[in-house]
Amino acid sequence: MILAPSTLDLFAFGEDRLLELTEQHPTAFFAYDLDAARRRFRRLRALLPGRVRLAYAVKSNPGLPLLETFAAEGAWFDCASAGEVSAVLAAGGTGSGMVVAGPAKSERDLQAALFAGARIQVDGIEDVERLHTLHSGAQPLRVSVRVNPASGITETATIIGGGGPSAFGVDEEELDAFLAEAARYDRVRVTGLQVFAASNELDAGRLLDNHRTALRIGRHLHEAHGIDLDLIDVGGGLGVRYAAAQPNLDLRALGAGLERVLAENPWFGGELLLEPGRWLSAPTGVYCARVVRTKVSRGERFVMLEGGINHLLRPLMTGQSFPTLAVRPGVGVIGGRSASGQGGELVPTTLAGPLCTSLDRVGNGDLPEDLRPGDVVVFGQAGAYASTQAMTHFLSHRPPEQVWVQDRAVVSVAPVVSA
Numbered sequence: 030m031i032l033a034p035s036t037l038d039l040f041a042f043g044e045d046r047l048l049e050l051t052e053q054h055p056t057a058f059f060a061y062d063l064d065a066a067r068r069r070f071r072r073l074r075a076l077l078p079g080r081v082r083l084a085y086a087v088k089s090n091p092g093l094p095l096l097e098t099f100a101a102e103g104a105w106f107d108c109a110s111a112g113e114v115s116a117v118l119a120a121g122g123t124g125s126g127m128v129v130a131g132p133a134k135s136e137r138d139l140q141a142a143l144f145a146g147a148r149i150q151v152d153g154i155e156d157v158e159r160l161h162t163l164h165s166g167a168q169p170l171r172v173s174v175r176v177n178p179a180s181g182i183t184e185t186a187t188i189i190g191g192g193g194p195s196a197f198g199v200d201e202e203e204l205d206a207f208l209a210e211a212a213r214y215d216r217v218r219v220t221g222l223q224v225f226a227a228s229n230e231l232d233a234g235r236l237l238d239n240h241r242t243a244l245r246i247g248r249h250l251h252e253a254h255g256i257d258l259d260l261i262d263v264g265g266g267l268g269v270r271y272a273a274a275q276p277n278l279d280l281r282a283l284g285a286g287l288e289r290v291l292a293e294n295p296w297f298g299g300e301l302l303l304e305p306g307r308w309l310s311a312p313t314g315v316y317c318a319r320v321v322r323t324k325v326s327r328g329e330r331f332v333m334l335e336g337g338i339n340h341l342l343r344p345l346m347t348g349q350s351f352p353t354l355a356v357r358p359g360v361g362v363i364g365g366r367s368a369s370g371q372g373g374e375l376v377p378t379t380l381a382g383p384l385c386t387s388l389d390r391v392g393n394g395d396l397p398e399d400l401r402p403g404d405v406v407v408f409g410q411a412g413a414y415a416s417t418q419a420m421t422h423f424l425s426h427r428p429p430e431q432v433w434v435q436d437r438a439v440v441s442v443a444p445v446v447s448a
């Protein structure tokens with residue numbers, strides 16, 4: 030055993046399976062465990078009140094086998110483009126279980142959402158105006174309004190807003206004026222609300238604060254505007270650990286808290302929608318890249334990998350590294366007190382990629398001191414905001430493979446492509 034069990038929890042596969050995968054796939058790849066995805070969905074579902082719907086946020090990982098897995102579990106889907114809408118339909122999802130969001134939806138996005146019969150979240154009066162023209166049904170189109178609340182919680186200022194200026198939604202202070210204007214478009218009716226101002230939050234209490242904010246705004250729509258809300262969407266933001274020392278999000282506290290939030294708001298008879306992306310998909314995936322060379326530069330130890338920000342961009346954008354460990358094909362996990370005894374002590378390491386830019390950093394980690402070419406660095410929690418959130422085309426290197434595993438067997442291998 031190289032690492033404490035709490036550290037190994039950060040990797041989708043155990044030591045034996047990681048060894049097999051790295052031996053079978055000679056170039057950089059993502060590998061995902063579909064059974065883990067199914068288990069996570071079921072666990073979360075079981076802990077939430079019956080009135081809470083669960084929509085998987087496709088942006089966190091739009092891989093078809095993953096969408097098929099969640100669709101088979103009866104998940105709803107949160108889509109943010111025409112491409113995501115068609116991916117969900119191809120995976121067996123339906124428009125009646127789909128919400129479509131985005132701060133600058135194109136006509137193609139709106140048409141795809143209308144065609145699917147999805148619930149569209151409007152971000153401003155322009156969306157209402159365009160839907161009034163595009164919608165051809167006999168009944169007014171029911172839409173949700175996304176509201177940028179006056180206060181919110183953020184992982185970093187660069188990810189999702191709340192409490193400040195934002196490209197998303199209607200500012201809470203402008204909501205009354207927005208609704209007065211929207212009422213002029215009789216082919217569109219606001220019957221839903223979306224409020225989401227959290228990202229990677231590990232504290233259930235803080236998530237529930239966001240949910241209470243949504244209900245507070247919903248109550249205003251109900252009381253001041255007479256809107257009978259059928260859907261309040263509180264977004265995602267359920268966090269996962271990127272380091273062993275971090276706590277797990279307390280799902281029981283979240284489920285019990287949501288029950289209380291609903292009980293505190295008897296005026297609301299609709300459904301509450303939770304849209305987790307990261308929590309469902311991050312722990313199902315790993316990214317694996319071979320060491321090409323190592324060096325020490327002015328006292329800093331670098332390990333250069335075959336994949337860089339063309340495969341894994343998130344650490345550069347957020348300053349937060351994925352957890353790492355090292356595997357030596359033919360041997361197993363190496364470093365520290367590993368069973369193989371190989372690799373030497375773990376030492377602080379800067380991980381860089383093959384791209385000709387000093388921006389090409391994929392994180393920092395404690396890795397074995399004698400890491401050498403051919404060894405594989407494994408990044409945990411890489412099932413979300415990784416494979417498709419990278420600069421795949423930059424410098425024309427090969428895209429990573431995506432390996433989907435079910436019942437311990439590889440069911441699909443494909444390069445990363447966008448929908």
Ligand SMILES: Cc1ncc(COP(=O)(O)O)c(C=O)c1O
Nearest residue numbers: 086229265266267304305306307
């Ligand atoms: C509208 C919406 N819903 C859900 C999510 C998923 O968030 P997370 O992956 O943090 O759960 C996002 C993330 O950006 C979002 O913008």
